[in-house]
Amino acid sequence: PLFSAVSSSARQLHSLLKCIAFTNKVQVQISQDGLRFSTGESSVMEGHAFLDKKLFTAFKYQQPEEDNALTPIFEINLPALLETLQIFGASDTSTSSSSRFHSYNKPAISAFSASTLGLTSLCTLTYDNNGEPLTIMISEGNVETKCELTTYEPNQMEDIPFARDRLATKVIMRSEWLADAIAELAATNPERLTIEAGPGKVGFRLRASGPLGSAEIEFDEMTAKRESGAASFSHPNPSAAVPQATGASGVLETFQASIRSVNSYKFSMIRAATLAMKQAVKVSVRVDDQGVLSLQFMIEVEGGSGAEQHMSFVDFRFVPLVGDEDGEEQQNEEGGGGD
Known part of the structure; x- marks a missing residue:
C-alpha cells in the first residue's frame, strides 16, 4: 500500500480529530512526518490537526518515485471517520461536567475498558493508492472490524x-483559562467576540455583548513573562521539538503587544x-497585522509505545469581522510588548 499506520489507541485519534469536527468533510494529507487533517468553513475559519508519526506504533509511507509527484491529498466524511474510531465505545470526554478541565487530558478508565480487561486494542489505517478507499481495521481482543471510507477529490482549500x-499580539497561557473565559462570555448569548490587546494599561482583554447583557474579561498582563527570553510555543514545522514551559506563575506565560489592536x-x-x-495544556493566541486570529493548542498524548508523553498540535484560524463599530482598530503605539 501507499500508506499504512498502526495505533494502539483509536480513542486518542478520535479525541484529536473531534476537536476540528465542525464540518462534514475533512481533507487528509499524507507525508513522511504524519497525517494532516484540515477542515474549513466559507474561507473564514479553518482547523488543522496534525497526527505525528510518533503517535503510531508503526508508520509507513511509500513516497512516489516521480520527482514532481505530489503528496496524497483526499477528502473523507468526518462523522463517518469518528464513528468508526469509536466503534468499540471510545469514551466521549466532552460529556464531563467538571468546571475545570484537567480531566480532559486523561479520560477516566472504566472497569470495562480494554486496558482494564487486558485486551489488546489496535487501529490500522491503510491507503492503497490514489482514488482508493481509506481502510480502517480496528481490533480488540478477538474481535475485528474493518471499515472502508470512500475518498473524494479534494476541493481547493x-x-x-x-x-x-508581523504579529500585533502574541499570548501564551494555560488553555483552561481561555476555556473558562469563553464559557463565561457565552452566558450573554453574544454574536461576536472582541479581542483587545496593547502595551501598558491596555493589556489583554476579551469582551462580548448580546441580548442578555455584556461582559469583559481582563487578563493580568503584569504576571506575564515577556517575549524576550521566553520559550516559543509555535512549531515551525510538524516535526519540530516540543517547547518547554516558561515557568511563569501568572495567567499569561507570554505577552507581546507592541501596538494596540x-x-x-x-x-x-x-x-x-x-x-x-x-483538552489542551496550553494555547498560543496570535493576531497578525491584518487581524487574522490564530489559536494553536498543545495537547498531551501518548506516544506510539504508550510509554512516553508527546505533544500534538491543533490549530484554528479565524478571519476578523469588518465594517462594524468593534471592527479592526490598530494604532501604532510604541510599547513594551516585546523586543
Missing part, C-alpha cells in the same frame, strides 16, 4: 493567510474550538 512575522470575530466560530481548549 488554501490556508487562510497568516503573517507570523482591537478585532472582532464571530462568537459561534470561536466556540467551535471549545473542545480543543478543554
Whole structure:
C-alpha cells in the first residue's frame, strides 16, 4: 500500500480529530512526518490537526518515485471517520461536567475498558493508492472490524493567510483559562467576540455583548513573562521539538503587544474550538497585522509505545469581522510588548 499506520489507541485519534469536527468533510494529507487533517468553513475559519508519526506504533509511507509527484491529498466524511474510531465505545470526554478541565487530558478508565480487561486494542489505517478507499481495521481482543471510507477529490482549500512575522499580539497561557473565559462570555448569548490587546494599561482583554447583557474579561498582563527570553510555543514545522514551559506563575506565560489592536470575530466560530481548549495544556493566541486570529493548542498524548508523553498540535484560524463599530482598530503605539 501507499500508506499504512498502526495505533494502539483509536480513542486518542478520535479525541484529536473531534476537536476540528465542525464540518462534514475533512481533507487528509499524507507525508513522511504524519497525517494532516484540515477542515474549513466559507474561507473564514479553518482547523488543522496534525497526527505525528510518533503517535503510531508503526508508520509507513511509500513516497512516489516521480520527482514532481505530489503528496496524497483526499477528502473523507468526518462523522463517518469518528464513528468508526469509536466503534468499540471510545469514551466521549466532552460529556464531563467538571468546571475545570484537567480531566480532559486523561479520560477516566472504566472497569470495562480494554486496558482494564487486558485486551489488546489496535487501529490500522491503510491507503492503497490514489482514488482508493481509506481502510480502517480496528481490533480488540478477538474481535475485528474493518471499515472502508470512500475518498473524494479534494476541493481547493488554501490556508487562510497568516503573517507570523508581523504579529500585533502574541499570548501564551494555560488553555483552561481561555476555556473558562469563553464559557463565561457565552452566558450573554453574544454574536461576536472582541479581542483587545496593547502595551501598558491596555493589556489583554476579551469582551462580548448580546441580548442578555455584556461582559469583559481582563487578563493580568503584569504576571506575564515577556517575549524576550521566553520559550516559543509555535512549531515551525510538524516535526519540530516540543517547547518547554516558561515557568511563569501568572495567567499569561507570554505577552507581546507592541501596538494596540482591537478585532472582532464571530462568537459561534470561536466556540467551535471549545473542545480543543478543554483538552489542551496550553494555547498560543496570535493576531497578525491584518487581524487574522490564530489559536494553536498543545495537547498531551501518548506516544506510539504508550510509554512516553508527546505533544500534538491543533490549530484554528479565524478571519476578523469588518465594517462594524468593534471592527479592526490598530494604532501604532510604541510599547513594551516585546523586543
